[in-house]
Structures are given as C-alpha cells and as structure tokens.
Amino acid sequence: MRQIELKALAKINLGLDVLGKRENGYHDVRMIMQSIYLYDDVKIEKTEESGIFLETNLHFLPTDSSNIAYKAAQMLLEEFDISQGVKIGLNKHIPVAAGLAGGSSNAAAVLFGMNRLFALHLTQEELMERGVKLGADVPYCIMRGTVLAEGIGEQLHKLPAMPKCTVLIAKPPVSVSTKMVYEALDAKEILVHPDIDGLIQGLEQGSLRRVASCMGNVLEDVTIPMYPVIDKIKEEMQACGALNAMMSGSGPTVFGLFENRADARKAQARIREKALAKQVFVTNIHGVRGKQDGTEI
Ligand SMILES: C[C@@](CO)(OP(=O)(O)O)[C@H](O)COP(=O)(O)OP(=O)(O)OC[C@H]1O[C@@H](n2ccc(N)nc2=O)[C@H](O)[C@@H]1O
Numbered sequence: 001m002r003q004i005e006l007k008a009l010a011k012i013n014l015g016l017d018v019l020g021k022r023e024n025g026y027h028d029v030r031m032i033m034q035s036i037y038l039y040d041d042v043k044i045e046k047t048e049e050s051g052i053f054l055e056t057n058l059h060f061l062p063t064d065s066s067n068i069a070y071k072a073a074q075m076l077l078e079e080f081d082i083s084q085g086v087k088i089g090l091n092k093h094i095p096v097a098a099g100l101a102g103g104s105s106n107a108a109a110v111l112f113g114m115n116r117l118f119a120l121h122l123t124q125e126e127l128m129e130r131g132v133k134l135g136a137d138v139p140y141c142i143m144r145g146t147v148l149a150e151g152i153g154e155q156l157h158k159l160p161a162m163p164k165c166t167v168l169i170a171k172p173p174v175s176v177s178t179k180m181v182y183e184a185l186d187a188k189e190i191l192v193h194p195d196i197d198g199l200i201q202g203l204e205q206g207s208l209r210r211v212a213s214c215m216g217n218v219l220e221d222v223t224i225p226m227y228p229v230i231d232k233i234k235e236e237m238q239a240c241g242a243l244n245a246m247m248s249g250s251g252p253t254v255f256g257l258f259e260n261r262a263d264a265r266k267a268q269a270r271i272r273e274k275a276l277a278k279q280v281f282v283t284n285i286h287g288v289r290g291k292q293d294g295t296e297i
C-alpha cells in the first residue's frame, strides 16, 4: 500500500460538564461526544525521501511542526524509526478553532492511516494512547460514534447510537481558544450542571426528544458573554423548529438538532441572510442505524 485517503470527521458535544481542575491545568470533564458527516479529506502517501511534507487548502494554517497532523506523523516516524517519509494532504472543510475538533480529527486520521500504510500493527487502544499525547480529543476522534468521555476526555465508553436527525452547524466569524475558555471557567462558579445521565438515558431509550431536552454545555457561560452572536444563532435555530440548539465544545460553533430537514434549511437561510454566520452546513449524525447521505453546504 502506497497511499490512503480518509475522511476526518468533526464532532459535536451533546453534553459537556466540567467536574474539577487538575494540578497541570487540565480539567476533569464528563462529555457526550457525537461524530457528524462534516469532514476534512486527508490523503497520506509514502515517500522515498525522508521527512514530512504537508499541504493544505487553507493558507493560514501552519504546514510545519505546529500543525497537529504533522506532529502525529512525526510521533510515529520517530517511534518506529521509519526511514521513508510521508506526504500529507489536508483538504479542510471543518471550520478551524471552532469547537468541532478539526485538528484533533486530522491527527487521528494520520495515526490511523500511518498505522495501515507502514503496517505498524498498533491496536485501536494503542493508537489512542499515542493520540492523547497530541490532544485530549484525539482518542475520541480515533474511536468516533456516540461516546461518553471522562478524565480529560480520553476515558471513553461507547453509548447506544444517536437516533436519526438532521444537524445544522453554524460557525460565526470569531475564533475561540480552548485554553482561554477553560481558564476563564476557573474564575466562575458553575451554577447549573448539565444532565449527562439524562442524556445517556435518552440514548438508551432511543428518544431524540429526551436527548435534545437534556443537552447542556457549561462552557457556554464563558464563551456566550464574549460572543453574543452565539445566542442569536441559537435563537434563530429554535425559532425555525430545532428540538434544541447549543454551542459545541469551547465554541463558537452552534449546532441544532432537527426532526425536519426543511426546517434546518430554513434556519440555514435565515442565519446567512442575517449575516450571523457564513459557514453554515446541513448535515447528519455519523453512525445512526440506517443509511444517511452527507453534508450539504
Ligand atoms: C472543549 C473540548 C470539548 O470536546 O473541545 P474543543 O472545543 O477544543 O473542540 C475539549 O475538551 C478540548 O480538547 P482539545 O482541544 O483536544 O484539548 P487540548 O488540545 O489537549 O488542550 C487545549 C487546552 O485546553 C485546556 N483543556 C483541555 C482539555 C481538558 N480536559 N481540560 C483543559 O483544561 C488546556 O488548557 C489545554 O492547554
């Protein structure tokens, strides 16, 4: 095998609770993660020349060792003393610094793809152990699906698959630093914790409405006051019939869950008309039972 092409999926957080802070600054979390059909195309090719040659369609992204996909490749090349090199092509569609784990998912794809290309025979668990050294969300991006994530986000338990629904993604034109959001949370008292157990019950019952009604993200309390546009997008989605709408991860992306695809399309049009966001995608949950089509931009 000389090359491999992969889809690096984005994630949303259906629930995100923070339980405490560790001495190293990282936080203990309890999150429900869900992968969606919004993805970057990742192409990995073996090269006879040693080194890592990274290309991407986004001119503002680094292509050196500060790109997390580069770091993932470097980690495996060094550990396994591989004399050949790799050419990595990242065709990015997932908005950057958005709370959708775009970078983490690219790193996960590189670990997964190089394991195949160089026949390293690492198990999924062994890949995830390496992934967490690159970022807290990387192990989840290797596992994918509907997952309870604890610890710093690396302790993973598969949950029953999400019921089928349409997902609307809207990324307002502001960038958020995950580190700053967690730091700002430390100065606040968390008054309301989301009902993560209720969310899990909703998934066990296969009830989309229960899942939607239990959605909650404590990081909204930090990011929304900084960027009120997030609330405006949530309101627009709800006015168009979303079962619920919430910020993903540290933000600023908002996602809405819809039973009716036409309602999601209407919300997409209104968010664009009102210039609340340009990056607005109608897409699907990844991993539900039954076949679904992909993202419509
Ligand atoms: C908030 C979440 C929710 O899924 O996602 P995003 O909004 O980034 O997509 C994650 O917890 C983000 O995970 P990830 O983005 O991989 O984090 P890392 O690169 O490891 O860490 C970036 C910074 O976030 C903070 N951090 C991250 C994870 C965690 N459990 N506690 C933290 O305090 C640390 O300050 C760290 O320096």
Ligand SMILES: Nc1ncnc2c1ncn2[C@@H]1O[C@H](COP(=O)(O)OP(=O)(O)O)[C@@H](O)[C@H]1O
Residues within 6 Å of the ligand: 061, 062, 066, 067, 068, 069, 090, 095, 096, 097, 098, 099, 100, 101, 102, 103, 104, 106, 178, 249, 250, 251
């Ligand atoms: N392959 C990559 N894709 C996206 N961003 C990357 C990548 N490598 C490094 N970065 C940097 O990581 C930061 C977080 O990006 P991203 O992973 O998209 O955010 P988030 O974790 O909020 O979804 C950005 O500021 C970006 O410059």
